[in-house]
Amino acid sequence: MPNSTGLVKLDAMENPYRLPEKLAAELGERLAAVALNRYPEPRPTALIEKIKRVMQVPAACELLLGNGSDELISMMSMACAKPGAAVVAPVPGFVMYAMSAQFAGLEFIGVPLNADFTLDVDALIAAIETHNPALVYLAYPNNPTGTLYDDADIECVIAAASNSLVVIDEAYQPFAQQSWLSRAADFDNVVVMRTMSKLGLAGIRLGYLAGKASWTTEFDKVRPPYNVNVLTQVAADFMLDHLDVLDAQAAELRAERTRLEDAIKALPGATVFPSAGNFLLVRVPDAAAVFETLLTSRVLIKNVSKMHPLLANCVRLTVGSAEENAQMIAALKLALH
Known part of the structure; x- marks a missing residue:
């Protein structure tokens, strides 16, 4: 897996949101009390x-x-x-x-x-x-x-x-x-x-x-x-x-998935496949070139084009936060101009 330090990491279908500060502190207290011995x-x-x-x-x-x-x-x-x-x-x-x-x-x-x-x-x-x-x-x-x-x-x-x-x-x-x-x-x-x-x-x-x-x-x-x-x-x-906190995050990501799909559909040469996950599979004219252009823009995605013949020239984009998705869309515009 590539080193993602300093990159917008959208290659592994992770949830981009951290826990709310108060909840993270409560969890920290619970974990601190665990008998690690x-x-x-x-x-x-x-x-x-x-x-x-x-x-x-x-x-x-x-x-x-x-x-x-x-x-x-x-x-x-x-x-x-x-x-x-x-x-x-x-x-x-x-x-x-x-x-x-x-x-x-x-x-x-x-x-x-x-x-x-x-x-x-x-x-x-x-x-x-x-x-x-x-x-x-x-x-x-x-x-x-x-x-x-x-x-x-x-x-x-x-x-x-x-x-x-x-x-x-x-x-x-x-x-x-x-x-x-x-x-x-x-x-x-x-x-x-x-x-x-x-x-x-x-x-x-x-x-x-x-x-x-x-x-x-x-x-x-x-x-x-x-x-x-x-x-x-x-x-x-x-x-x-x-679980309500995590469910709310998932709902936000579902909404972001729709916004991201609409934005990519408007780009020349991009074909977006229907997705029920927190990622989109997109066929582009040249998957390797798109991957490298996004990497230059500090956005890490997954080039899946070599995984199977059916995935020829496909990249997989994790749905991130609104800010991360905006950066990815801007980089995709450069790649698909």
Whole structure:
């Protein structure tokens, strides 16, 4: 990852807003009281119950906590690893699905999306029938495209993957405002994964997986013993009491996303794809030149054009604060003149 010191950092889908000063001071007092000389609870029951209550997790679901979604993906890969096992996911998608599969010795089968970044349902179902995968990942919405897949298409995939576990990854749910969480217990082969990173707490590294105990119990067997540290547990517990602050920040970012999209659509040579995340995928005449021009203007974005052929000449722009977005738009005007 490039050194972002001194740059407007809009490359990693982070929430640009800090906590209000009073709230940050209160959190600091809570963190200062933590017994750093003691190991954390391996399964922090009170925190798990609080997440279930605040996030309205169905009663029939259990929760598994991870050091961000990355660790949950790693745990699932490890638990499902056996000779001949495979993972299926649409591509382009979140790189950790493929990387974790590779690290665990699983075969990864990427199924290309349609040109408009919607699911190629027939191709996805064909891959599931051919490879009988242990895991099928569906990001809702998808990174790096921002696409919110059609619910009917997802239901078709769930039905076709009756011998697989379908992982619905809702990392960007605060910006999509649509969710499968309430239906997680309606299927025997579905779990829903979320993270607190996009809510504005990327630094504490906390993800959670909701699903039937028949799945979470098995994944828990490969969980490192103290995978969620004491500072993360206390910070998460504190912020769950102040979710209104984070929700207000997410609402502001949704409004900024609309303003940013409108501004970029007015620029020559830019094609903006619909996004339900806190980022926009934009096709430009020359992604490398746009990236370098913005970097010269001290704005850091992500050039995703080499990730997959479908992303040719695409850049991904994180939605920042109004001031940050104004700087990015000014730099884009220079790049696309």
